[in-house]
Amino acid sequence: MFPPIPNPPVTATPAKLGDNDLIRRSASNLRVPVEFKEPVAKLIDVSKCIGCKACQAACLEWNELHEEIGTFNGSYTNPPDLTENSLTLMRFTEWVNPETDNLEWLIRKDGCMHCADPGCLKACPAPGAIVQYSNGIVDFDHDKCIGCGYCVKGCPFNIPRISKTDHKAYKCTLCSDRVAVGQGPACQKACPTQAIVFGTKAQMKEWAEGRITDLKSRGYKNAGLYDPPGVGGTHVMYVLQHADQPSLYAGLPDNPRISRIVEAWKGVTKYVGLGVIGFAAVAGALHYLVAGANKVTPEDEANAEKLTGGGRS
Amino acid sequence: MSAPYDVESGDAVHPGHPVQVDRYTVGARINHWITAISLILLAISGLALFHPSLFFLTGLFGGGQMTRTLHPWIGVVLFFSFTGMFFRFWKANLWKSEDGTWMRRIRDVIAGHEEKLPELGKYNAGQKLVFWGMSFLIVVLIASGVVIWNAYFSTFTSIGQQRVALLVHAVAAVAIICVWIIHVYAAIWVKGTISAMTRGQVTGGWAWRHHRKWLRELVSRKPPGNSGTRGTPAE
Numbered sequence: 313m314f315p316p317i318p319n320p321p322v323t324a325t326p327a328k329l330g331d332n333d334l335i336r337r338s339a340s341n342l343r344v345p346v347e348f349k350e351p352v353a354k355l356i357d358v359s360k361c362i363g364c365k366a367c368q369a370a371c372l373e374w375n376e377l378h379e380e381i382g383t384f385n386g387s388y389t390n391p392p393d394l395t396e397n398s399l400t401l402m403r404f405t406e407w408v409n410p411e412t413d414n415l416e417w418l419i420r421k422d423g424c425m426h427c428a429d430p431g432c433l434k435a436c437p438a439p440g441a442i443v444q445y446s447n448g449i450v451d452f453d454h455d456k457c458i459g460c461g462y463c464v465k466g467c468p469f470n471i472p473r474i475s476k477t478d479h480k481a482y483k484c485t486l487c488s489d490r491v492a493v494g495q496g497p498a499c500q501k502a503c504p505t506q507a508i509v510f511g512t513k514a515q516m517k518e519w520a521e522g523r524i525t526d527l528k529s530r531g532y533k534n535a536g537l538y539d540p541p542g543v544g545g546t547h548v549m550y551v552l553q554h555a556d557q558p559s560l561y562a563g564l565p566d567n568p569r570i571s572r573i574v575e576a577w578k579g580v581t582k583y584v585g586l587g588v589i590g591f592a593a594v595a596g597a598l599h600y601l602v603a604g605a606n607k608v609t610p611e612d613e614a615n616a617e618k619l620t621g622g623g624r625s
Numbered sequence: 626m627s628a629p630y631d632v633e634s635g636d637a638v639h640p641g642h643p644v645q646v647d648r649y650t651v652g653a654r655i656n657h658w659i660t661a662i663s664l665i666l667l668a669i670s671g672l673a674l675f676h677p678s679l680f681f682l683t684g685l686f687g688g689g690q691m692t693r694t695l696h697p698w699i700g701v702v703l704f705f706s707f708t709g710m711f712f713r714f715w716k717a718n719l720w721k722s723e724d725g726t727w728m729r730r731i732r733d734v735i736a737g738h739e740e741k742l743p744e745l746g747k748y749n750a751g752q753k754l755v756f757w758g759m760s761f762l763i764v765v766l767i768a769s770g771v772v773i774w775n776a777y778f779s780t781f782t783s784i785g786q787q788r789v790a791l792l793v794h795a796v797a798a799v800a801i802i803c804v805w806i807i808h809v810y811a812a813i814w815v816k817g818t819i820s821a822m823t824r825g826q827v828t829g830g831w832a833w834r835h836h837r838k839w840l841r842e843l844v845s846r847k848p849p850g851n852s853g854t855r856g857t858p859a860e
């Protein structure tokens with residue numbers, strides 16, 4: 313068993329995550345010196361999950377959110393997709409393993425991966441609406457969010473959701489408020505099987521090693537850790553029985569990275585775009601200075617009067 | 626009366642000193658200014674989201690949320706307003722043989738040597754390119770803009786399509802802002818042009834200098850002395 317995180321002291325604890333801990337801030341240049349915190353991570357061991365959804369309920373409860381009562385649509389996955397309230401969602405996949413002919417029930421806890429290279433943050437146009445702490449947590453600051461939905465397009469995992477009521481973006485915070493006072497995320501605390509564990513990223517990788525060795529000894533020869541390098545690694549990682557095919561798990565991207573289209577849009581388009589606009593304006597001003605105004609001459613007027621027959625020639 | 630070369634309805638000559646030429650009707654001018662104001666508001670609100678250094682421009686619209694909300698709606702106004710202009714002006718903007726000559730002598734255009742250019746109808750090739758460029762870009766902008774209009778249309782397209790639309794929208798926006806700069810600069814550089822869109826009239830000298838073919842046609846269409854209903858400056 314992974315040693316549980318002790319309960320918090322009853323006395324008020326000052327938050328340990330503040331503006332000094334930011335390493336990235338959307339649409340901003342950070343000038344504050346950063347004191348680096350130990351990177352944290354949440355490890356989700358899919359092979360240990362029993363699909364009880366205690367984490368999903370704990371998330372709603374801790375964040376004081378309520379999900380609409382929906383309709384049954386043939387799957388345990390409920391609601392059918394992430395919403396602005398359901399920041400995490402158990403996605404159920406029934407898969408027949410062609411090698412063993414066994415039906416495998418793959419249950420993946422979907423939610424923000426807290427990418428080291430966060431596409432959401434890089435796409436966001438509102439200064440400070442998305443921040444990344446030095447411990448790896450990517451968080452949204454709703455006061456600054458303008459509801460444009462750029463983060464949705466920037467995210468390689470299709471995570472953020474824009475609320476239809478307040479038009480702001482919502483996603484898992486990795487319980488930054490709890491982590492700031494030395495706690496683990498609510499989902500982790502609620503999980504009865506320790507399918508979710510939380511600690512430093514180094515600890516989590518080490519813990520995952522043990523789990524992977526165990527799974528391999530039970531015949532899951534492709535068991536492995538999902539910490540995709542395309543987004544610089546993530547601060548939410550999975551232990552997968554079939555790490556060679558992440559997409560089996562309700563479409564987990566095999567090789568996530570920030571879309572090249574998003575990179576082109578937020579990169580070269582901005583510099584070249586402003587450059588071209590500036591060039592056009594400067595070229596106009598210079599032309600005026602060099603060539604001077606194009607003025608109608610008295611002869612032009614006289615010619616027009618002659619043409620119309622009404623003028624004096 | 627021969628078939629109009631590219632005279633538009635409402636165009637008329639008023640002999641006098643100086644000669645006054647009606648170039649735009651009141652309707653066309655209102656249509657133009659609604660389009661112009663929408664385009665400027667769109668450029669400002671769009672640029673505010675385009676680059677962090679311009680985000681402060683959202684203050685002009687009442688903050689980020691308001692900017693995000695208003696921009697696409699102004700886009701809808703622009704689209705319908707421009708559609709009106711399109712149907713007013715498209716015919717006079719059809720490409721003619723002298724437009725090619727004008728383009729080939731672009732150096733003389735830039736240097737202001739108009740005596741070396743062919744006689745032109747109501748619009749020169751540069752104005753026509755601005756017209757068609759704007760028409761094309763506005764279609765691209767409304768199409769891509771609707772795809773990225775998150776509040777109402779986010780579920781109609783895939784995220785992959787929305788990414789492409791964002792890139793297309795940003796590039797088209799840069800292009801239309803450049804076309805707009807050229808358009809406004811030309812109006813400032815060529816003196817006597819702005820009154821066409823304020824009072825609807827230009828002087829005969831202006832028409833002689835820049836759009837002689839158009840002036841000749843107006844004159845031949847309208848017997849001299851028979852001035853239009855609009856008041857002409859007394860001699």
Ligand code: HEM
Pocket residue numbers: 437460664667668669670671672674675676692693694695696697698699700701703704763766767769770771773774775791794795798799801802
């Ligand atoms: C014609 C109808 C148009 C529609 C429906 C439209 C819609 C949109 C939408 C939905 C956005 C995303 C931000 C938001 O939700 O407000 C956006 C961004 C933007 N729009 Fe438009 N727009 C239109 C026309 C224009 C025009 C004419 C310009 C330029 C003059 C323009 C420039 C921009 C720019 C620069 C951005 C920011 C792109 C970026 O962040 O890279 N738009 N537009």
Ligand code: SF4
Pocket residue numbers: 338432435436437438441442452456457458459460461462463464472474480481
């Ligand atoms: S919706 Fe909010 S968080 Fe997302 S990109 Fe826009 S401003 Fe940023």
Ligand code: SF4
Pocket residue numbers: 423424425426427429430431432433450466467468469470471472483
């Ligand atoms: S998973 Fe998506 S929302 Fe979460 S940090 Fe990565 S890019 Fe941002």
